[in-house]
Amino acid sequence: MTTNGFDGDVRESVHCAGDDLLSAALGLDGLRGKPPAFADAAAPTPQELRRRAIHASWNGIADLGPLGGYGRVYGAVPDVPGREYQAFARVPGARSPHRVLLQAPDAFDARARCLVVAASSGSRGVYGAIALAGAWALPRGCAVAYTDKGTGPGYFDLDGDTGVALDGTRVARGAAPLEFEPARAADARGVAIKHAHSGDNPEADWGRHVLQAARFGLAMLDRAYPAQAPFTPANTRVIVTGLSNGAGAALQAAGLDAEGLVDGVVALAPNVHVEGARPLYDVASEAAQLLPCALTDARYDATPFARIDGAVPPAWLARCAHLRERGLVDGADRVAQARSAIERLRAGGWDERAIETAASSTRFDLWRAIAATYAASYLRATPATMPCGFHYAAVDAHGRVVPADAAMRAAWWSDASGIPPGAGVQLLGGIDASSADPTASGIDCLRGLWSGDGAAARALRAAVAATAVKLPRAGLPLVVIHGEDDGLLPEAFHSRAYVAALEAAARAPVYWRVPHAQHFEAFLALPGFGDRYVPLLPYGHAALDALWSHLAEGMPMPHARRFATTPRGTGSLERAALGLGR
Template sequence: MKTLLQCTLIGAVTLTATACNESKSPFNKLPDFVQGDIYSTQYDGVTNDLLTGGLGASGLGSATVPAFDDPINPTPEELRTLAIYNNYRALVDTVPGGGYGNFFGPQVGSGGEGLIPGEEHLAYMTVKGSNVPVTVMVQVPDSFDPKQACMVTAPSSGSRGIYGAIGTAGEWGLKKGCAVVYTDKGTGTGSHNLATNAAQRIDGTLTQADEPVQFRANLDDQARADFDAAWPDRFAYKHAHSRVNPEADWGQHVLQSIEFGFYVLNEKFGQETGNGRRVVKVKPKNTLVIASSVSNGGGASVRAAEQDDRGLIDGVAVSEPNVNPQVDTSFTIRQGNGSALAGHSRSLLDYTTALAVYQGCANIAPEVRDVAPLNATFNNFTIAENICNSLANKGLVAGATTDDRASDALRILEEEVGIQPEQNLLAPVHFGLAVAQSISMTYANAYGEAGVEDRLCGISLAATGAGGAVTPLSAAQEAALFSASNGIPPSAGVNLVYDGAEGQPTNLAVSASPSTSQQDYGLDALLCLRSLAVGTDVVTGTALSGDAAELSERIDGGIEQVRATGNLRGKPTVFVTGRADAILPINHTSRPYFGLNQRVEGNRSKLRYYEILNAHHLDVLNGFPGIADRYVPLHHYFFQALDLVWANLADKQALPPSQVVRTVPRGDIATPLSTANLTPIAVNPDVGDRIVFSNDQVQIPD
């Protein structure tokens, strides 16, 4: 009997999930949740590697996109390289002067191009009660030392695929010599072409055959054909249309990825017995395990720490985590001398649907119209005015003029939804990128466990052409979806389509609502999503009824499934979050989670919360003039968070107190970022900078 290591020493091979292991404790055993084959590859660190896909630091930093020899039939290796390139650059600012190559990047601390040799093991897994495949991957760098074993979790950010955290937790862990365990969290690209039945294998290549794929919609051939006849050229996506609520299991996905990581490590380093078995040598008790990642991946690692009843995780270091804390009205949040906020801990779908409805109008408020960077570049002000008019005609904003209505939309977001003023400068760019709109559609479907055939609120997914009309996605675009899509359209040529638009199904961004006959970004559809999120018709104020009420109740139940408990089981934990985060508002994520944790763990809490001024959610935007001037990379502080947790666990160094970190913007994109801009997290912060929980309140300095 061959072991996994013996099966995979040279090149990429396939083995069955049971072929290389039939052992029992204390012997290494493949976890039951691993389904099908394990795909393994050895990378030499010269022609290809774990971190950069063979591109090296200069290739990742280059604006020249890796090309396929045959654009219609890319190889798995080509798809992997492009996926690493796109996922790295989607989260990290690689523009010269922004810190890449000086404060972070493959070459920093490594020298040369930063290529890292090692093994990569890829598989599908499932969680109890679901047969939807979840991708899991383990990277073991050649520098891994089993006598000083360490592991870092890297669940993907956003809805990204398996390489979604390669440039964040992946880079830090690999350069540290740790095994890195990844999961797509049941999201990932996972697109299904309903016209052709094409879907992606685990390596990203397309197939129409009946074989294991990342995702296919739960439709038989006749149902799929009927759907395609009525709604041609549509796509189903894994996160939105798998008919499960993947976020409810994100914590389990991370815990299972750790278990798979230990299996891989013991196949490589476990003691051989001579009969094909290996005795487990690398164990949780002798391995330092840090749960990490950013955004959705950070939230997944936090949930894993909460659910870790076997002691798999030693510490947590996350950036801008997407956490939906359980609502605890026994405490408030106050920034400086401002008003105490009692309405914190709104769900992701609540505040995101509010942004989807109101931000398009708020973009042209006098307070932000001309001062928000790239506002006019990313947004059509004529459509914005139409949105304001439509909202006013429905009684959802007040004011006699467009300026008045836009200002009222901005007021609603700040005062009624709890959006920080610091978010206003970046919110217009995010609206132009359809962030809130895409999240609203995807998560409403996921929380409600809806299928693609349900077309929630009349929204479907397809490529669009002239005038926003639906068109087939080009063969070259579809072939690259694994590498180019972020898993949540609009992305890589697939857009949000409003099937109920006036005239014909139209790209949501340029669609006219039937109730208004105006191009108002399909406001009717966005109001429908908002109504499902809050449980009432937001226009009439009446309760939903019939199918809408039932769906809203399912969505509400799905939201409750993802609520975080605040109990980190005493694990040393660091959150770093940018105050200007315009995607995951801090009054509903990191701040209330800190308060909830203080309520739950009290003096036993080892959570530290560092709120970074002049930092936001998507560092990649820092490569643009007007944004680079104002903001510093949060990525730098994420790496500091990992360093601090490592020092605490390995060297018993105390974690600095929770604090506001006062960074210094560089003022001009032409001025390179320096240490003067990146104020360090202070070991002993001034009293006026400390974040504390006192008198039933999270108190945040201005």
């Protein structure tokens, strides 16, 4: 352990001709194409891994499809040469590190010294905010500091005892500092996931991760531009931004920033837990349980992903009967049971727009994947002690559990989202194969960890309580943005609750509400889904523009507003649909 909370060395790399900061020289066309290939699939180089990780991060959080308007209506991917500085950092008391990275453009604007700090969205790796923070900051001469906030795709292969080194390559335990290294366990098998098995409750430290990334960024700016050193909060503007979990981390950082390190915050669709409001685990475990039945109602017949070839998924029909047997919905038939499920969701704060959009998350089984990972994290589980019988393992093309081969392991760091399934790793367990609704038993168990009275449920609720946000200092410039159709992090439970807490404390946040915007930007490229929605990223870029004008030019902060948006329809997105004006 070195001083300042950084583990081992800082890795410096140069990215210029053929390998820039923003897209690894892929450009917009390359980002829209297939993932870049590895020359040797079993042993990709650090440069190849970085390029593919950047490709995956862009495509994971931005709509780059031909109808989405990126590069034409909003956004751009110019070539930005520069250097990167990367390290493993550790907040006090943490067992596992988080990865921090500074991107320092060659065209850094020395007259308007700017550092943008961003945590990854979801559980993604360190480049997981590049389409928001990097795309806005780097072309204007700002540096960007990123953190994976203690999550990320640094999966550990328990069969081969290998993990991810600082350069993204795989090495054996003990050969180098690793992004994630679980404790040794006899007969350990399968795959250990950093978010689930770090031994920490990383979500409770997301704000500290962001502040540590900011300090790392300032220190690395001294290395990148020694003639302009020192870089301090007094002479360098520090803006914190993020999307989804990254936005929640930004708001946590604002609440912990006792030293005035942060000059302003832009948070898009934040996963923010306000004391007294419903947190993500409560909402996600409820959604996993009730939404399959609710979505069988005829009102969702035309909803994207609510039907398979025009028919209700059979397991969803079985869910209604299962819930009725457990006394969780009323009604003598499936129609009445579906309506009862909807009524329960509405009574808990869900609105109709969120329920409808959540059909996509339900169809893709995201609620179960999220709840299983978060439950393990909150309970500080090992790979062998995950709650409800869940575990992770590599699977082959037929779904059979196998030891991960070299090519699969090598691509985890670049390709995985941080929460399986994906990249050849599957969530297993919690299944009753004899049931018409095989996932119901595992989901009931996950829900019971929130609603139950046992020791595990009490420990989980205490861990969730530790993630509650503190309010930022009075006067901190702050913009919160949320899509009104968000079906993963419904506005009512997150942004609206946070803004209400600020207003109750006599603060004046800027709250931008975006009708016809949902959570998953990348889903907008899916047929029939993007027709109904507008992207959220343009509002993040616009808010960063407004915040910068306020900080650098003394312009007033923008007003709170609700935008006049129009669904894209079957054609290409046009500027007028966003309601942003010129």
